[in-house]
Amino acid sequence: MTDHTHDPAARSWVASADHPDTDFPLQNLPLGVFTLRGREQDTPRIGVAIGDQVFDLLQALPLLPALPPEVREALCSPRLNALFALGRPAIGAVRHAVWRLLEAGFAERQRAADALRPQSDVVLHLPCDIGDYTDFFASPNHARNTFNLFRPGQTFLPNFVHLPIAYHGRASSIVPAGAPLRRPWGQVRIHPDGSPQVVPTRKLDIEVELGFYVGQGNPLGQPVPLSEAEQHLAGVCVLNDWSARDIQAFESQPLGPFQSKNFCSSLAPWVVTLEALAPFRAAAAPRESAAPPLQPYLEHPADAAAGAFDIRLETSLRTEAMRQRGEPPVPITRSRFAHDVCWTPAQMLTHHTLGGCNLRPGDLLGSGTISGPEPGTEGSLLELTWNGARPLALPHGESRTFLLDGDEVTLTAWCEREGFRRIGLGRCTTLIRPALEAPY
Amino acid sequence: MTDHTHDPAARSWVASADHPDTDFPLQNLPLGVFTLRGREQDTPRIGVAIGDQVFDLLQALPLLPALPPEVREALCSPRLNALFALGRPAIGAVRHAVWRLLEAGFAERQRAADALRPQSDVVLHLPCDIGDYTDFFASPNHARNTFNLFRPGQTFLPNFVHLPIAYHGRASSIVPAGAPLRRPWGQVRIHPDGSPQVVPTRKLDIEVELGFYVGQGNPLGQPVPLSEAEQHLAGVCVLNDWSARDIQAFESQPLGPFQSKNFCSSLAPWVVTLEALAPFRAAAAPRESAAPPLQPYLEHPADAAAGAFDIRLETSLRTEAMRQRGEPPVPITRSRFAHDVCWTPAQMLTHHTLGGCNLRPGDLLGSGTISGPEPGTEGSLLELTWNGARPLALPHGESRTFLLDGDEVTLTAWCEREGFRRIGLGRCTTLIRPALEAPY
Numbered sequence: 001m002t003d004h005t006h007d008p009a010a011r012s013w014v015a016s017a018d019h020p021d022t023d024f025p026l027q028n029l030p031l032g033v034f035t036l037r038g039r040e041q042d043t044p045r046i047g048v049a050i051g052d053q054v055f056d057l058l059q060a061l062p063l064l065p066a067l068p069p070e071v072r073e074a075l076c077s078p079r080l081n082a083l084f085a086l087g088r089p090a091i092g093a094v095r096h097a098v099w100r101l102l103e104a105g106f107a108e109r110q111r112a113a114d115a116l117r118p119q120s121d122v123v124l125h126l127p128c129d130i131g132d133y134t135d136f137f138a139s140p141n142h143a144r145n146t147f148n149l150f151r152p153g154q155t156f157l158p159n160f161v162h163l164p165i166a167y168h169g170r171a172s173s174i175v176p177a178g179a180p181l182r183r184p185w186g187q188v189r190i191h192p193d194g195s196p197q198v199v200p201t202r203k204l205d206i207e208v209e210l211g212f213y214v215g216q217g218n219p220l221g222q223p224v225p226l227s228e229a230e231q232h233l234a235g236v237c238v239l240n241d242w243s244a245r246d247i248q249a250f251e252s253q254p255l256g257p258f259q260s261k262n263f264c265s266s267l268a269p270w271v272v273t274l275e276a277l278a279p280f281r282a283a284a285a286p287r288e289s290a291a292p293p294l295q296p297y298l299e300h301p302a303d304a305a306a307g308a309f310d311i312r313l314e315t316s317l318r319t320e321a322m323r324q325r326g327e328p329p330v331p332i333t334r335s336r337f338a339h340d341v342c343w344t345p346a347q348m349l350t351h352h353t354l355g356g357c358n359l360r361p362g363d364l365l366g367s368g369t370i371s372g373p374e375p376g377t378e379g380s381l382l383e384l385t386w387n388g389a390r391p392l393a394l395p396h397g398e399s400r401t402f403l404l405d406g407d408e409v410t411l412t413a414w415c416e417r418e419g420f421r422r423i424g425l426g427r428c429t430t431l432i433r434p435a436l437e438a439p440y
Numbered sequence: 441m442t443d444h445t446h447d448p449a450a451r452s453w454v455a456s457a458d459h460p461d462t463d464f465p466l467q468n469l470p471l472g473v474f475t476l477r478g479r480e481q482d483t484p485r486i487g488v489a490i491g492d493q494v495f496d497l498l499q500a501l502p503l504l505p506a507l508p509p510e511v512r513e514a515l516c517s518p519r520l521n522a523l524f525a526l527g528r529p530a531i532g533a534v535r536h537a538v539w540r541l542l543e544a545g546f547a548e549r550q551r552a553a554d555a556l557r558p559q560s561d562v563v564l565h566l567p568c569d570i571g572d573y574t575d576f577f578a579s580p581n582h583a584r585n586t587f588n589l590f591r592p593g594q595t596f597l598p599n600f601v602h603l604p605i606a607y608h609g610r611a612s613s614i615v616p617a618g619a620p621l622r623r624p625w626g627q628v629r630i631h632p633d634g635s636p637q638v639v640p641t642r643k644l645d646i647e648v649e650l651g652f653y654v655g656q657g658n659p660l661g662q663p664v665p666l667s668e669a670e671q672h673l674a675g676v677c678v679l680n681d682w683s684a685r686d687i688q689a690f691e692s693q694p695l696g697p698f699q700s701k702n703f704c705s706s707l708a709p710w711v712v713t714l715e716a717l718a719p720f721r722a723a724a725a726p727r728e729s730a731a732p733p734l735q736p737y738l739e740h741p742a743d744a745a746a747g748a749f750d751i752r753l754e755t756s757l758r759t760e761a762m763r764q765r766g767e768p769p770v771p772i773t774r775s776r777f778a779h780d781v782c783w784t785p786a787q788m789l790t791h792h793t794l795g796g797c798n799l800r801p802g803d804l805l806g807s808g809t810i811s812g813p814e815p816g817t818e819g820s821l822l823e824l825t826w827n828g829a830r831p832l833a834l835p836h837g838e839s840r841t842f843l844l845d846g847d848e849v850t851l852t853a854w855c856e857r858e859g860f861r862r863i864g865l866g867r868c869t870t871l872i873r874p875a876l877e878a879p880y
Contacts, residue, residue, distance in 0.1 A: 131571075132612050137695055146694075159690055162636050163627050167695035168608040168702065172572050172798050173660055182661040184795030187603050187735065196602050198735050198794075220613055220704070221622045225880035247795070250599055254586075255577055255607035256696020262608065263795040264660070295627065295638050297880055354638075354879055355624030355687070355703040358612050439794055440665035440737055 011104045016051025023424025024049040030270035034122040044078040059115040084234040085361035087216035124269035128362030135366035137165040138343040142371035145383040161291040164343040170262035176269045177428040183435040184263040186247035200435030203245035204403040207369040208379035211239035220358040229346035238268035268426040280415040281306035282338035307344030311337040313413045320406030335372040405434040456491025463864025464489040470710035474562040484518040499555040524674040525801035527656035564709035568802030575806035577605040578783040582811035585823040601731040604783040610702035617868040623875040624703040626687035640875030643685035644843040647809040648819035651679035660798040669786035678708035708868040720855040721746035722778035747784030751777040760846030775812040845874040
């Protein structure tokens, strides 16, 4: 369902918001949390991205008198949790109110302009205190690829078509874009049947994902039906769920990945709301060509089948040599959320609560690695290079299996559709730093 | 290393603290967070258990002028996170200062007595905001039992003797003792090769565990060496990590348990500090009879080999029929932490940080199910009844495989050693409520 805030002809008086390549036109208005550069110790403030600017909602509050008092109070918080807790109506009210202030026809634009800060002058922080981080496993291509790599010839996971598989990740080590990543140490079995050694990972990998923020929470013991699930989702961000494949291979049985994942996850700091995504709804990918019927609790009614979003993702790599030569990053993979993932965010959230698990505002649900079916659309180097067997060719004769120190990885994502303004999710760039010389 | 606060002859002027069966003599002084019954919406306060009383540290603050200002400030908090963040010296300072106020010779006992509240008049809350919850898999008996149940004839987990296996659990659904548990729904394959059905779990189980709270945190990217690990541990509690074995069987491949665990974990609300545990140090269990040498980062120096604690656990069950007949609970299993678990809390913490994962004050590390080697010492009904094949006989002809609605489960734990006062960790009692009639 789209409204006037999706009108592609609508323009902002902020000139940079009309640039055709901007991630942040008037139709987007993603939420974030910032401090001024050089004043990172200040209490963060909530802002909205518009063109190359951040619109400071705390400063703009006097221009937003019609917002309900509880929404105004939430906008004074240093994180988005309080706003998200108020649910979709509150998030929608903020969108509409801010849209009006930034739209070309707004009469008091000078007062509003006082609340603009160049994005180059701010530092963006994690938008929420993330209480729990859950990572799903929801791309059939990714599931097939990893299965064929590690369990060839066995029966494919019997649960994959019946439920969105997930595991709990580490919340403490989630960092915003720009924070560098130190290569982790771990126990690795270098020879398949040998003793493990403690070494810096040799198989440092990306996982191209989206992260969905929980909005309104649910009490412990009270599942959220699918028909209400989207009322509990606030928005989406780009997420890179770093993985160390050699550590993962040794540790993951019987309880799943732990240290191979918990050293870091990086996310783009803007939250694109479900309101902004409305024009880009799409059906999710099929689970399997001959999948059994869904359990009723996971079945979207036919008229609401477009429960996924057509979000395009691109990952690029810039090696240290490329940086020294002044070359731009090269794209290494592209995939699409709705096209390549078979469970909708609503299905993930509903399944998560089936047993009564309580989700809290600001919790993060990772989509899992988003891999397409064709070469060049895999969401990890594990798949792109077939666990290192097929190196990826880069310019000037360089190549990669897994990441090397000095590599810089950038994930971006955006939505585009005929008849609508393109909106972007921003970018998540991370530089790989060498491991500590010794862990202790 | 023990000091005068462990002197078994020391007595408190609080009479109930001298009762030989109390969990909370002067030698214990565990920390908790409480409100007065009927005033649960008040801001919680930090208290210390003494006999059948809670000593209100906020009210007693004027009697503790010698504590450093940052410690005094932390004691005004509604949770223990701020105190734990200050590390072991601060926690030890509080112990010594409170010991002096409650010791029989204290001159101003009337002023101190004003800060006592009967435990029957207070409600105990979660002592910390638990940022992340990690659950280990560290009892060789439990590992062997579950392996023999589900993978008989296969090669035993090659990683078990090399590292403390762990996975991330759900922090949001941790509740304090006394909160009832609603039986969760989930997808279950009732016939081994059939389609899954959505049903209330038929295999609701306990996991008898201890939980270790993180004290001082470590920054992301900075591992904690074993020699410093105990400086990052604050204390221990009793933990029941509820599990739904039928849901677990269907969902756990390839990424580990999720919904089978995230519906609830219950803990006893008192934190027994490492200071109080000092007299009960013990070596951990052997990993395996012919285990390979440890990686150096996990090797306790010989003079600090007593890195575990001799904590005894007992679980009892009271069915609805037993309650109606006015009968007490019956013990169903007993085990011992150091005796039955092969990794020390320090090894768990150090391994957790090997890749740089940051732990935050108040994070919880679960020991994993603590199972002994003999019948009657298994830490789960899965093991006690061999996945339901050998029902447990109860009084009056009742029996159990897994838990039924109306069952009430109590975990307790304590330390005892010749020449020292017995100290207890309190108890964790939970009543099983029926599943919702339908999840949605």
